[in-house]
Amino acid sequence: MPHSTDLSGYGVVPIPIVCIRNGAGPTALFMAGSHGDEYEGQVALAGLARDIDPAGVTGRIIILPALNAPAVAAGRRVSPLDAGNLNRAFPGDPVAGPTAMIAHYVATVLLAMADLAIDLHAGGRSCDYVPCALIRSGGTEAEQRELAELAVSFGAPITSISDGSGGGGRTTFSAVGQGSGVPVLTAELGGGAALSREGLSIAEQGLRRVLQRYGLLSGSTVDPASPTRFMRVRGRGAFVYAMQKGLFEPAAELRAVVQAGDLAGVIHAIDRPWQAPEPVLFTEGGMVACRRAPVLTEAGDCLYKLLVDVEPA
Template identity: 55%
Template sequence: MSTPTRIWTPIDFNRDGKQAGSLRLPISTDLSAYGWIPIPVVCIKNGSGPTAVLIAGTHGDEYEGQVALLELARTIEASAITGRIIILPALNFPAVEAGRRVSPIDEGNLNRVYPGEAHGSATQMIAHYVTSVLLPMADLVVDLHSGGRSLDYTPCALIRPSVDKQLNDRLMELMRVFGAPISYITDGKGGGGNTTLPAAAEQFGVSVITAELGGGATLRAYGKELARSAVLRLLHHIGVRSDGTLPQPLETRVMEVPGRDFFLYAESDGLFEPSVMPGDEVTAGQHAGYLHSIERPMEPPLSLIFSASGLVACRRFPTLTKRGDCLFSLMRDVEKGART
């Protein structure tokens, strides 16, 4: 991270008070040779103390976290905190503006390009800024997601396990403070692996807690409220904001996604008819749904079968499906996994 970021901002992260503005992502196009794209940012600071970085809009079609952070940005005042809160409700702004998972500028998936590149594509530059500027300032990062257009998630929190015992213990405690009904531990091998924000943050010893809050490219009220209350509990827990009126977190069920057997993929194109929903418990060999062929109307639908037992973390949201699409992801209890 020795190469300086190309993104700049008029926000002074070391100044007390409440500032709202933007990070400025340089862009050069036919109609704007020396232009920049605004990435909204709010910095709230009062004296010395921990720094919390609150992120939503890593994927542009995930809305519960975006709305929750917009509400918190408007309501939290500097006089009510000790330390610093940096809020980025639309981190991948080009994707947010387009309502897409990936950026329309470079087709970049922001949570698959960390640690980024200073002189890379637009999405790589955003990841590089987070890694080189924000992570060194942070004591806690909260990254709020949902399933977007393609998935519907049961609301849950997740952490990436760390070989550093102290960091791992902090992450487990933060997961419990977050208070989602389900929490799971994942190294990201089913998705981004070492190219995700939590993987980049581990190099700095920074705690990152992520959440999945709904999906279907819509706004789920429960997911938004979980995000808002969980963030406030976390701010109270690390000492940035004191609030004795917050509800206690629910007891969370700690789970894991141990391998590829816990994903069910489409083996052909078709119309997806699920037989179970997120949050349902299933067993290996259980019927999962059907894939109906569009091109061969007289052909019986393909019956889908789960290859593992567990809780349905998410299911595919669109009905129209292509071969290779993820249809379901399962989780299992950590305690059960340890026994086996």
């Protein structure tokens, strides 16, 4: 990626990419490191790149373990070069800043080659996630069936179905994938800027199962997929936000089932220790899929995200 600085006028930022190709067949695009402080996917994809025997490949596997290389090197969600959030920068721009250039290359060059794509994430420094896969709704019946089968093959304990209406959904990688007709599965594998062994194992096994399902990989031993529980975000009320700055003391653990009106936690005022902590309540019921990790909290920070089961058709 070209990037000019005071000390490197004609410089570039190297971004590692591995392409394993053997014979004719489909193309899988696997990415991690869109956010630099999310580690399970980075480790899983680097291991996959080392371990795959090209003789067992039929088709092409494109692997980018550190897609947003500047953010990965800095251990940050956003790029230290332009403060860009890569998974809110699609479809990108080839003549804008570094983050937009990466997004444009992925969207116009790599995605155009792909028959399927997986984008591995985690909660980063800001939150902890129950390991889960995410797929988008809104496509054709055939597209939705393909995404569901992809999720079943990946085998995360939970698969969250989203319409992409929140969190910059139209500017994510999954959104441009849907617009291009490429099935995209996203995964959240842990958080807290730590490395979840559970999340790493889900990614390692899930990637190989998907490659086998698409006929891209043979001769690799992989565990059978566990059943995935299809869930969804009910609406904006599934997100709980802080309304003041302070120290966040959570009251609900990951995977807990809560009801509307239950205590989500309290926020302790930093400068008024004599003041009673401010209670925060859940406004909807559901399962806690995501919880804020840092204790120090600002007004507007997301504290929780809830999921509910998808009702049978």
